Amino acid sequence: MKKNHYSRRSLLKGGAAALAASAFPAPMIWAQDIKDITLRQFGTGVSNLNEVAAKVKEDLGFTLEMTALDSDAVTQRAATQPDSFDIADIEYWICKKVWPTGNLQAMDTKKIANYDKIVGIFRNGKLTPESTIAQGTAPHTVGFTSGPGGTDFVAEESGWMTLIPTIYNADTLGIRPDLIGRPIESWTELLNPEFKGKASILDISSIGIMDAAMVCEAMGAIQYGDKGNMTKEEIDKTMAIFTEAKKAGQFRAFWKSFDESVNLMASGEVVIQSMWSPAITAVKSKGIPCVYQPLKEGYRSWGGGIGLSANLSGVALDAAYEYINWYLSGWVGGFLMRQGYYSAVPETSKEFMTADEWGYWFEGKAAAGDITNPFGDKLAGAGDTRDGGAFYDRMGKVACWNSVMDENQYMVRKWNEFIAA
Amino acid sequence: MQRLLKSADVTGWLLAAPLVLVLAVFLILPVVMIAVVSFWQATEFSIVPAFSFENYEFLFGSAVTYDVFWNTFRYALITWALTLGVGFTVAYFLAFHVRTLTWQIALALICTVPFWTSNVIRMISWIPFLGRNGIANSTLLSMGVIDQPLEWLLFSDFSVILAFVHINTIFMVIPILNTMMRIDRSLIEAARDAGASGAQILWNVIIPLTKPGIMIGTIFVLTLVMGDFVTVRFMSGSQSANVGRLISNDVGLLQYPSASATAVVLLVTVLMVVGLLLRLVDIRKEL
Numbered sequence: 001m002k003k004n005h006y007s008r009r010s011l012l013k014g015g016a017a018a019l020a021a022s023a024f025p026a027p028m029i030w031a032q033d034i035k036d037i038t039l040r041q042f043g044t045g046v047s048n049l050n051e052v053a054a055k056v057k058e059d060l061g062f063t064l065e066m067t068a069l070d071s072d073a074v075t076q077r078a079a080t081q082p083d084s085f086d087i088a089d090i091e092y093w094i095c096k097k098v099w100p101t102g103n104l105q106a107m108d109t110k111k112i113a114n115y116d117k118i119v120g121i122f123r124n125g126k127l128t129p130e131s132t133i134a135q136g137t138a139p140h141t142v143g144f145t146s147g148p149g150g151t152d153f154v155a156e157e158s159g160w161m162t163l164i165p166t167i168y169n170a171d172t173l174g175i176r177p178d179l180i181g182r183p184i185e186s187w188t189e190l191l192n193p194e195f196k197g198k199a200s201i202l203d204i205s206s207i208g209i210m211d212a213a214m215v216c217e218a219m220g221a222i223q224y225g226d227k228g229n230m231t232k233e234e235i236d237k238t239m240a241i242f243t244e245a246k247k248a249g250q251f252r253a254f255w256k257s258f259d260e261s262v263n264l265m266a267s268g269e270v271v272i273q274s275m276w277s278p279a280i281t282a283v284k285s286k287g288i289p290c291v292y293q294p295l296k297e298g299y300r301s302w303g304g305g306i307g308l309s310a311n312l313s314g315v316a317l318d319a320a321y322e323y324i325n326w327y328l329s330g331w332v333g334g335f336l337m338r339q340g341y342y343s344a345v346p347e348t349s350k351e352f353m354t355a356d357e358w359g360y361w362f363e364g365k366a367a368a369g370d371i372t373n374p375f376g377d378k379l380a381g382a383g384d385t386r387d388g389g390a391f392y393d394r395m396g397k398v399a400c401w402n403s404v405m406d407e408n409q410y411m412v413r414k415w416n417e418f419i420a421a
Numbered sequence: 422m423q424r425l426l427k428s429a430d431v432t433g434w435l436l437a438a439p440l441v442l443v444l445a446v447f448l449i450l451p452v453v454m455i456a457v458v459s460f461w462q463a464t465e466f467s468i469v470p471a472f473s474f475e476n477y478e479f480l481f482g483s484a485v486t487y488d489v490f491w492n493t494f495r496y497a498l499i500t501w502a503l504t505l506g507v508g509f510t511v512a513y514f515l516a517f518h519v520r521t522l523t524w525q526i527a528l529a530l531i532c533t534v535p536f537w538t539s540n541v542i543r544m545i546s547w548i549p550f551l552g553r554n555g556i557a558n559s560t561l562l563s564m565g566v567i568d569q570p571l572e573w574l575l576f577s578d579f580s581v582i583l584a585f586v587h588i589n590t591i592f593m594v595i596p597i598l599n600t601m602m603r604i605d606r607s608l609i610e611a612a613r614d615a616g617a618s619g620a621q622i623l624w625n626v627i628i629p630l631t632k633p634g635i636m637i638g639t640i641f642v643l644t645l646v647m648g649d650f651v652t653v654r655f656m657s658g659s660q661s662a663n664v665g666r667l668i669s670n671d672v673g674l675l676q677y678p679s680a681s682a683t684a685v686v687l688l689v690t691v692l693m694v695v696g697l698l699l700r701l702v703d704i705r706k707e708l
Contacts, residue, residue: 072673079675197572203659205674246660253576253658264658267552269575409463412674417485419670420662 042067043089106160122165136228136401163305165344170299174275187218200273203254205415228403285377298399364390459681476682508593516601551575576658593638600634
């Protein structure tokens with residue numbers, strides 16, 4: 001029995017018809033086949049949303065199965081169980097760990113319709129031509145490989161991408177303004193004894209260490225050569241400062257999952273902590289004041305993208321490319337931007353947002369009316385502006401990217417000791 | 422062939438074979454694998470076969486390891502003492518104070534009610550109860566017992582032990598109850614006739630005869646607490662560590678060899694504890 005009804009060759013023959021068809025969002029000639037396809041996607045909870053899967057079914061016809069895991073589990077699965085997924089929705093620092101295993105395949109940028117519109121951060125590293133590139137694992141440094149089958153990273157835009165960027169944001173500390181009652185301006189406040197027993201940091205080493213470094217650098221306690229690639233001494237010093245604070249009872253708890261961070265903040269157990277943007281949204285939508293506080297030292301940023309399993313081929317691979325093109329075509333971007341993330345191709349998302357939403361989320365303008373997220377929760381009212389302002393203000397103040405260091409194993413062990421101390 | 426099958430030796434082996442096979446594949450082999458991997462080395466994303474003591478060197482070279490093992494023992498001992506106290510009392514009440522068998526069975530079943538939900542859920546439901554603005558604190562505040570919320574109720578050793586006791590007491594109750602039910606009542610009558618007081622009967626008759634149950638409960642509780650990582654993670658807000666968390670952190674970070682090394686040391690420690698306990702009471706003889 002033949003596995004597919006169409007061989008590669010017959011697909012190519014139908015290519016002309018397909019091209020014609022792709023001009024319209026109408027079903028393609030292999031629509032019947034593509035309907036039977038199920039792509040298994042897994043990733044962190046951030047963008048693994050059922051709404052996306054439902055919309056894929058509606059717009060593209062095939063089934064997308066989503067599995068949400070925490071960052072460590074995602075890394076582990078991508079590195080060790082390549083047969084368990086078709087699409088990996090991972091962060092760039094995870095890509096740095098996973099790409100060399102060869103479990104993902106390089107993607108041909110020629111097949112990506114909106115490639116030229118992808119923001120500079122993911123291509124040459126520069127948001128605007130004048131931007132300086134922040135420390136850490138900046139996405140463009142692990143975004144390209146030498147060619148199909150490559151397991152290396154190359155600096156230039158080679159035409160073969162490791163991940164197609166989909167989502168990113170600038171992270172900072174979340175605070176409860178009602179319980180703090182004074183302005184917070186610096187990362188140093190995380191270790192301020194004033195918040196003893198009411199602070200928290202996330203227990204995911206690669207991200208937690210960056211938050212810790214932002215704090216230590218802001219305190220003036222450590223001068224880092226590169227926060228994203230620390231030396232052993234820098235790691236030791238950073239962990240020593242945090243271990244001391246932990247022993248002094250500075251932290252109420254550490255969190256590992258998104259929900260934990262929301263609960264800690266909403267219940268008032270914690271008033272200042274590392275946080276992710278949708279967690280702030282989740283706290284706010286409960287009617288509890290919570291601010292994603294811009295800090296003078298800048299943001300810690302992260303970016304995620306979609307990678308394709310090396311096992312994908314044939315119709316399933318075509319479906320995956322279609323999924324990627326659809327992802328960048330605007331609907332998902334709008335869906336994500338209305339939750340406070342950024343889309344890799346912001347301009348296509350604009351059509352899927354109202355002018356007021358675009359102004360609030362992207363341009364940093366005051367909202368004219370109520371701003372709601374895609375789930376209908378009210379996040380801001382007329383006159384409110386976004387914490388941190390416009391896209392270029394926020395993404396332009398990135399101090400470092402989430403990263404994997406050369407001394408990663410040493411850092412992991414030290415982090416483990418810090419958690420156990 | 423017939424004669425061969427009839428020989429007691431062969432039948433014995435054949436009868437034991439399925440169990441031996443199952444244990445070999447699902448118990449012995451994995452443990453051996455763990456022991457082997459503990460000598461391997463890890464890179465970022467893969468494990469490399471080697472024969473190196475590096476994992477053990479790092480483990481024994483780090484002061485944190487000793488702290489964490491001490492912490493594990495501390496949790497185990499405190500939980501053991503509390504579950505024994507509660508478990509023994511409950512079992513004693515069920516065995517000697519509840520008169521009818523129907524009620525004994527009914528009450529014993531009630532003890533198992535918490536098992537109808539998963540232990541993670543039972544544990545997590547403590548969190549809103551004990552929190553800074555939780556039910557416990559707001560009740561105490563409104564009763565005027567305290568004027569500041571008690572911070573140590575949650576994300577502390579207290580909450581960890583509370584959850585451990587809550588989850589594990591049943592493992593003490595059942596084996597102790599089981600042995601108590603089998604104590605010949607005439608022994609107690611005889612003791613009473615001989616003029617023993619209630620306390621003397623408890624100390625000289627009931628406790629010695631309940632030892633096997635206590636020992637089995639002890640083994641259950643100690644091994645469960647020493648191997649746990651979920652309870653410690655959630656109830657301490659990730660702030661405290663025991664050996665299980667050390668292993669789970671390593672696994673999460675793909676450091677399988679180092680996790681294996683820790684697991685081997687934990688396994689040896691727990692086996693030593695169990696071995697010691699079995700020396701104190703010969704469970705086989707007593708059952």
